[in-house]
Amino acid sequence: MIIGSQKPIEEIWEMVKDFRKVLVFGCNTCVAVCHAGGEKEAETIASLIRMRAQQEGKEMEVNHLGVMRHCEPEYFDPVMDEVKKYDLVLSTACGVGVNFLSDRTGNIPVYPGINTSFYGAVEAPGNFVELCAGCGNCILHMTGGICPIARCSKTLMNGPCGGTNNGKCEVSKDIDCAWFLIVERMKQLGTLEKLSEVIPPRNWSTSRDGGPRRVSLEHIRAYEEQEAQKAATAGGKK
Amino acid sequence: MKSGSNLEKVIASGKPAVTAELGPPMSADGHEVRKKARLLKGFCDAANITDCQTAVVRISSIAAAVIALQEGLEPVMQMTCRDRNRIAMQADLLGGAALGLRNCLCIAGDHQSFSAAGRLKGHPGAKNVYDVDTCQLVGILKKMRDEGKQEGGDPLEVAPKFFIGASWTPMADPVDFRPVNLMKKVNAGADFIQTQGIYDIEGFRSQMEKIRKMGLHERTAILGGIIVPKSAMMLKYMDSSVAGVSVPKSLIDRMNKVKAEAGEDKKKARELQEQEGLRITVELIHQVLETPGVKGVHIQAIEWESAIEGIVKAAGLYPRPAFD
Numbered sequence: 297m298i299i300g301s302q303k304p305i306e307e308i309w310e311m312v313k314d315f316r317k318v319l320v321f322g323c324n325t326c327v328a329v330c331h332a333g334g335e336k337e338a339e340t341i342a343s344l345i346r347m348r349a350q351q352e353g354k355e356m357e358v359n360h361l362g363v364m365r366h367c368e369p370e371y372f373d374p375v376m377d378e379v380k381k382y383d384l385v386l387s388t389a390c391g392v393g394v395n396f397l398s399d400r401t402g403n404i405p406v407y408p409g410i411n412t413s414f415y416g417a418v419e420a421p422g423n424f425v426e427l428c429a430g431c432g433n434c435i436l437h438m439t440g441g442i443c444p445i446a447r448c449s450k451t452l453m454n455g456p457c458g459g460t461n462n463g464k465c466e467v468s469k470d471i472d473c474a475w476f477l478i479v480e481r482m483k484q485l486g487t488l489e490k491l492s493e494v495i496p497p498r499n500w501s502t503s504r505d506g507g508p509r510r511v512s513l514e515h516i517r518a519y520e521e522q523e524a525q526k527a528a529t530a531g532g533k534k
Numbered sequence: 535m536k537s538g539s540n541l542e543k544v545i546a547s548g549k550p551a552v553t554a555e556l557g558p559p560m561s562a563d564g565h566e567v568r569k570k571a572r573l574l575k576g577f578c579d580a581a582n583i584t585d586c587q588t589a590v591v592r593i594s595s596i597a598a599a600v601i602a603l604q605e606g607l608e609p610v611m612q613m614t615c616r617d618r619n620r621i622a623m624q625a626d627l628l629g630g631a632a633l634g635l636r637n638c639l640c641i642a643g644d645h646q647s648f649s650a651a652g653r654l655k656g657h658p659g660a661k662n663v664y665d666v667d668t669c670q671l672v673g674i675l676k677k678m679r680d681e682g683k684q685e686g687g688d689p690l691e692v693a694p695k696f697f698i699g700a701s702w703t704p705m706a707d708p709v710d711f712r713p714v715n716l717m718k719k720v721n722a723g724a725d726f727i728q729t730q731g732i733y734d735i736e737g738f739r740s741q742m743e744k745i746r747k748m749g750l751h752e753r754t755a756i757l758g759g760i761i762v763p764k765s766a767m768m769l770k771y772m773d774s775s776v777a778g779v780s781v782p783k784s785l786i787d788r789m790n791k792v793k794a795e796a797g798e799d800k801k802k803a804r805e806l807q808e809q810e811g812l813r814i815t816v817e818l819i820h821q822v823l824e825t826p827g828v829k830g831v832h833i834q835a836i837e838w839e840s841a842i843e844g845i846v847k848a849a850g851l852y853p854r855p856a857f858d
Contacts, residue, residue: 454669457642458703461777
């Protein structure tokens, strides 16, 4: 899932201070799990803004709201009339949600209420780790299920650099060396010999380097268009 | 000859090769490069010109290498994978070759977070590239040289003829994978290898035994890395903090002993430690060169280029072979 982290209230205040009606809009899927931007956190941020406004002597109306997802219209469409009553929407969804909602709010700006950190997992309650970089061409079968693109500080493809120290990355003692983990895991799986092959330079065009990406499922698009046509024809008969 | 470089000729002659290192300055001071080049000229077969080591901005390896060449010192240009994508790398390789450079060492490069150290602010917020890794960069150089093709496949009318190098840290984690690491670099096309600094001769020899069993010592020229120690503090730091470097207690004890002999006299303590450091260096050079499969030494006297002449002479490695 997508892991987010809270922005400092000072930064949020700088964004919102010149607006009169502000909606802090939470998203109750990924960013709620990581305690960054669900409805509960949206409520907290809203009250922090209200407190700050009071301290600064600013007249502001700040409310909060939450929906299941900001990345699919069916979840926020039912509350759009409410959303459009505000001068500013501070979305605490991930960046996907902020972009997506912003395209649909007309003259009302949508600002980011949190930082979108990475694709990760819940290692332990309160501990979230990055495990995938969304590069668009998965090679986890070749690296023991451990991604060197997301988890090696240098995205190395052919083994560790010279900086591995006691199994840790040269960047920090708090970061595991991905290649140390890969080697140990592949030993356990009995597939270490797979690492002997030199992996040639990657084609990064499936990653962000190919420009913004889109996945289109033709069969689903065809079905949707068919249904739309049917509905239109049925409407015509009336 | 693959490149016709002096380093390649020395290695082909079967005599032990000696490479040294020249760190370019953190300003546009080309004179500093010339000064260091003059200190090294004649005492090594080629000198590595570091490529923004520890991610600190310095005169580029290529520019400093050309200055060294003008001074009559054969350079080994270094290229990290940190700062360039494959387009910039190949452009610089073509440029370097056109300017007369004949050796290139491919390395991953220290992470940019290293640049903010001590009094330096560095650029820890820089974006790193790593479009390709070391193995892949070695392969690109080989493809350009031997097939006359760019990585993407487009032909090169004039191919850059580099003697291709890579680094190797024999004793870093995971230790049992390090020989495979070396094999991959050799399979990719590394003609020579310079290792991380060696103090633990036993550890190095045990890794070299594996390398010989794999036959890698016959497919590439391994130059053992020697980092000239200056003080007990430096040895302790390297032992505790530098990946893949462990320093036997006996060496640290030797340094501590001469330091203690100087008592309160700090200047004398420094001089005595430096002298002991030079003695240790010469011993290490002999021990590394006596290790079967080793074809030479790579001596790093960090910010102490003036020490190289004495070390090479004391080790019996002077004069260096000369070719017409």
